[in-house]
Amino acid sequence: MPHGPMGKGGMGQAVEKPRNFNITMKKLLEYCRRYLPAIIFALAAAATGTVLQIIGPDRLKVLTNEIMKGLPAMINGKPVLGSIDMNAVSKIGWMLVALYVLSFLLNYIQSLIMATVTQAISKKMRSDISKKMNRLPLRYFDTVSFGDVLSRVTNDVDAIGQTLNQSVGTLITAITMLSGSLIMMFYNSWILALTAVFSSVTGFGFMMFIIKGSQKYFKEQQMELGHINGLVEEVYTGHNVVKVYNGSREAKEAFENSNRSLYKSAWKSQFLSGLMMPLMSFIGNFGYVAVCVVGAALAMEGRITFGVIVAFMMYIRLFTQPLSQIAQAMNNLQRTAAASERVFEFLDEPELENESGKNKVLADVKGTVEFKNVRFGYTPDKPVINNFSARIEAGQKVAIVGPTGAGKTTMVNLLMRFYETDGGEITIDGVPVDQVPRESVHAQFGMVLQDTWMFEGTIRDNIIYSKKGVTNEAVINACKTVGLHHFIMTLPNGYDTILNDKASLSEGQKQLITIARAMIQNAPLLILDEATSSVDTRTERMVQESMDQLTKGRTSFVIAHRLSTIKNADLILVMKDGDIIESGNHEELLLKNGFYAQLYNSQFEAA
Structure with missing residues (x-):
């Protein structure tokens, strides 16, 4: 969005x-406290193995001295051969082997534990x-x-x-x-x-x-x-x-x-x-x-x-x-x-408010939405929405139009609680949206945006995104409704075709997939944000027909710069500088010969 x-x-x-x-290191240690017993054990093993290595040279000293006893020594000016205690040499040698082998095993255990813990x-x-x-x-x-x-x-x-x-x-x-x-x-x-x-x-x-x-x-x-x-x-x-x-x-x-x-x-x-x-x-x-x-x-x-x-x-x-x-x-x-x-x-960044204590949820939503004196700004000193009020009845198709920066998309973001209002109230079926968890609000909406977001997966996976229990029949019906089924069946693997960099889909085809996705979601409210702005006129007509099917029986919010696409809207809200300056249907607003009429005529003349 x-x-x-x-x-x-x-x-x-x-x-x-x-x-x-x-x-910082104290904070990292606190973060790793769950793994501290394993870390301490590993470090103790490493320290013990090191101690065994340190003992080695001291034993080697004794071994060297035993061997030195076998070297010739001068006694009364004559060289005399000494004797080497081979039992002592053998005992020290095996002790050194045991020390170094045990040291190796302890260091191996330490490395294994630390590798496991650090990856965890x-x-x-x-x-x-x-x-x-x-x-x-x-x-x-x-x-x-x-x-x-x-x-x-x-x-x-x-x-x-x-x-x-x-x-x-x-x-x-x-x-x-x-x-x-x-x-x-x-x-x-x-x-x-x-x-x-x-x-x-x-x-x-x-x-x-x-x-x-x-x-x-x-x-x-x-x-x-x-x-x-x-x-x-x-x-x-x-x-x-x-x-x-x-x-x-x-x-x-x-x-x-x-x-x-x-x-x-x-x-x-x-x-x-x-x-x-x-x-x-x-x-x-x-x-x-x-x-x-x-x-x-x-x-x-x-x-x-x-x-x-x-x-x-x-x-x-x-x-x-x-x-x-x-x-x-x-x-x-x-x-x-x-x-x-x-x-x-x-x-440590500030998070969204914890809403685990909010038990109220939106259920059986009809789709009546009301904005009551809403105020909002992305920064406190720069308000974007000044005093927005509007009521949309269930099932109505509402178009929000206005120049760039008027606050159209901001209103939809506030409705879906992507941002919190600075003042006023937004209700769905009379329930203030800030009194229910965000997940409950988001579940009431389907969305079709200008940017056709796709992830690497099959066409079917992209259509049923995050929706559980969707049948193949429902997916096919949705694609038939938007006129996409025939194209999908021409693909080598049909609905199991993987969408990735190698899959060549036009913008219009991607947009139709997102419309089918919104149909599968079957939410009572619908957001259409510049959904046809990136396609050609012929594809726009096809997408528009699909969206008309999608909006039936749903409260729909349509944000569009092409005013020709929203002439059949039940209500058109004209925004400028964060306020509604005109409202009504297409014919009523043209008769007023106000700001909407100027926008519409300017597009018609440009066309």
Whole structure:
């Protein structure tokens, strides 16, 4: 249904308010509270598996020392061969195998649980966004581009799922690895431990600096991604208009500007995050060198064994690797926070009034409609409807005419409660529409619009859309009534023909399908909004005949610019500047020689 001011396209994307990282992550944690037990179990498994990995090098130290006993030793200037306790070596070896196998199994369990949980969270988030769309007022979609909404459903939700899956477990594992390695290093040699820590502190400081500087770029990246999606959706849907008006250059410039902004923010965020891996690799290699030099000096003095140096070589890797993992995980969490902020902003948008407490419903509707001093404006300072009053009896065909911007479509939107009035009252069979749920109001209407909306599915599915228990006979009768049956039967699969990009239907044929759809709905009230404006004269006559069949026995509201199509209306309401300035049938209004007569004669002269 056409509504309100022009929706904001991708070129006019508003800058979103920044939100604190901690607040956003706390909100995401609250959102995931249903899955917290599984997450905690997975993280505990990851931490336990990491502890087992940390124990490994210490056992390897003992194994090395046992093997060193078998090397030749100088006693009184003569080399003497030692003996190796193979039982001890075998026991330590099997213990290492058991430790690493159990660690692998625990990390596998953690990965499996986190992959399942994060996908469940993504699924729930997409479902909540879908439900939220149905609870949002049309005012929201008047001011936000559809491409930006789609980006929140796809890009942002995917970013949350992927980074949670990859980062949370990695973060816990890395922190455990870092802490455990530090403890074990001090346990074995405090001098070598300080050497290793000192070589890594510098890298950690750089890492924190990079994390702090990269957050804003991840936020900008997600915003620009939504912006460019909105722009692409806007240009693609209006592709023909862009071509006809030679707007390709402007569209390309707008896209290039948006793409350039996305490139800058993405480049900065990825560049800063990409610095961490080579930085931490350098720190790790520097740590190896420092431990080897200091460890060799200590071994020469007999203060440590060779096994301690071997263990430290592994602990250095276990100590420095988590630093880079923590850095990468924190960067991913920054992206998660940016994406979560956009999703939660959407989920926090003001919704339509909760009408679960309204028990009154419209039943056995005859179709009497009355507007009583209705006032409305899309914004408070710009009223569109000033003081609209009219009464339409059941079964009447009412035409609403007037110049563009007079408020014709707005009145129909108010009647169907797509918007709420600022004042006055609208009743159906004497029942104010604001006293019954919106679903009950919508159920009383069938609609045929200028835009012939079709979805990918069979012709039959398009005709019986959302209507339950419709028989094939009813579908065929509706199509025969509108003169569409013969054409459908010429198609290869008849009523089972799939409507998609490959199905070539004219605008008139699509319009006849929408009229058949309205017939199947069999609602007591009918909206016809510019239903023949996009078809040729011959097709218009065919569509008009079908609509005449459709309006029989129903209260009908016809919005039309072609006044020749509404000459047989029982009542014509002439609107201008949000008010009814004339009313009556076609002949009466012509005799008045007023505004309607001027509109009609101007079209006749133009014809």
